[in-house]
Amino acid sequence: MNKKWLLPIFASFMLFSTTHIDSAEAATKSEVTETASKYLGTPYKYGGTTTSGFDCSGFTSKVFADLGITLNRTSGSQYQQGTAVAKSDLQVGDLLFFNTSGSGISHVSIYIGDGKMIHSQTNQGVSYSNVDDPYYWSSRYVGAKRVATFDEEQKAEVKQAAIDFTVYASRAEVAGQIAKALNLDTSDKNSGFIDVKPTHERAGAIAAVAKLGIFEGDVNGKFNPSSPITRAQIAKVLVLAFGLENASQEVTFSDVPKDSWANEYVSILASNGVTNGDANGHFGMDELLKIKELKVFIERLQQ
Template sequence: MQKKWLIPVFASFMLFSGLGVNSADAAASETELVSTAKQYLKAPYRYGGTSIQNGIDCSAYTQYIFSKLGISLPRSSSEQYSTGTKVAKSDLQTGDLVFFNTNGRSVSHVGIYIGNGKFISATTSGGVAIDSINDPYYWGSKYIGAKRVASFTSEEEVKQEVVAVAKEEVKSVSVDFSIYTSRGEVALKLAEALGLDTSDPNSPFVDIKPTDAYAGAANALYKMGIFVGDENKKFNPGSPITRGELSLVLVNAYGLTQTGEAVEFKDVPSTHWAHKFVTTLASNKVTLGIGDGLFGINDNVTKDQLSTFITKLQEM
């Protein structure tokens, strides 16, 4: 049985271009933050302590919770107060750090805002506990400000992302990669043909790990400006590549220019973004199209077509 993969059809596909707060790169949702923080309710308090089991103070607690979500914070409450962006009390969001003056001198207590006027912190009286930020008997009068040191994904944003993914899956098509080539394979074949140094696997593409087989090739082509990824810094190695997109890649990779009279194709009008690249390939006799005056601009590139293109370019 031939192996098939379901892949998303991307609305836009960029291949080549001349073109103080942690974000949710830490990639946690508000729910994840609150859930993590609440895991340690009633953990014992200890001045200067850094252990959930043996005792922890307020700033060590916030530092610990944020570290669990991939975000670094300085150790003391005063240092944490010096980070991030100042936030008005009326604009508090889940995950903001809230600060209090409990000693009458300066910042001396920090907690994590968890929504609905509540915050969680390591307190001297009850260990890790949830309190009201507007508590008229204590915290309300001690409050001095808040800082946003990270942005967490809200529940509404999570829902929107789920819907977006579902819509992409509806638009998915079945691509048989025993016949068609992927962008990762294009990178490998092209880097080999160009004799590029592929020893550095640390590319800027967020969807390629250094251990991936095509990591070095993708990075080498990135350094040449041939592949720069899409607007989300993704290479999309498991996606197919169209003949129009490949024409752009090949023209730039081999530095081709128009030779003689331009060869026109019925499905590539002069207004098409790939017109220059397709006609340049054709004028250099790298392609004859797919017949009947067509180039097959939106057709996915097969393995055989990729091999033929590269062989002709190597023979030039």
């Protein structure tokens, strides 16, 4: 195994800087609508997550990322987040879910008020629709989830009930583990991030990472210490951190598409024996990283 202690690990965290669940200030209702609407006309693209083309969950993920909130990657996994909301109690920013395939959750949109939603549709791309459209959407409606409550005072109460941070790794946890692995000086508790006070248990580790001059917070100057990351994201982090290269032939997993940005990193991680996937040949790229997984990965890399 080719191991190198490389600091570019922190550059990879910049990819996550705008995609976090945070219990602090986020956006107003009008900002939700404005953020989503700026993508009107963007074409639909299966598996798309960028402005060159979005699929339905790629679009919702991008909008919420712009607002500083992390969503899971797929419509089905987004349905596992937040708290259920009755159709009669919908608020701007609620996620609406539909069964368009005949087999469970297959579409997601964002409610923008007055009975309207914005989403990325197969034939129209990002566009508006009526939630109670009698010709299509109304009969396929499954339910709604509230991941964040937006108001007019620029605050958002994020529903954290779906994420147990005694089980899943937060950004603060990752910073702590990386600082320990790299033997960084964590005595300085002043991180420079507005949402990390010197009294935060991971303030020293976060400050140590920030001192490298590579790690950046989001556009609001936040570190978002209570946000999760996915297994796909940590694969890239670890490959960059340890300077890993393919140790054997390419290793593939059934849930990691060949054209996915994460494919190379997951394959390299697996070829070095850091991960084996599950019994079904899945890596779980969109699953949130667990603390025990993070520790095992680092331990294996340090052997």
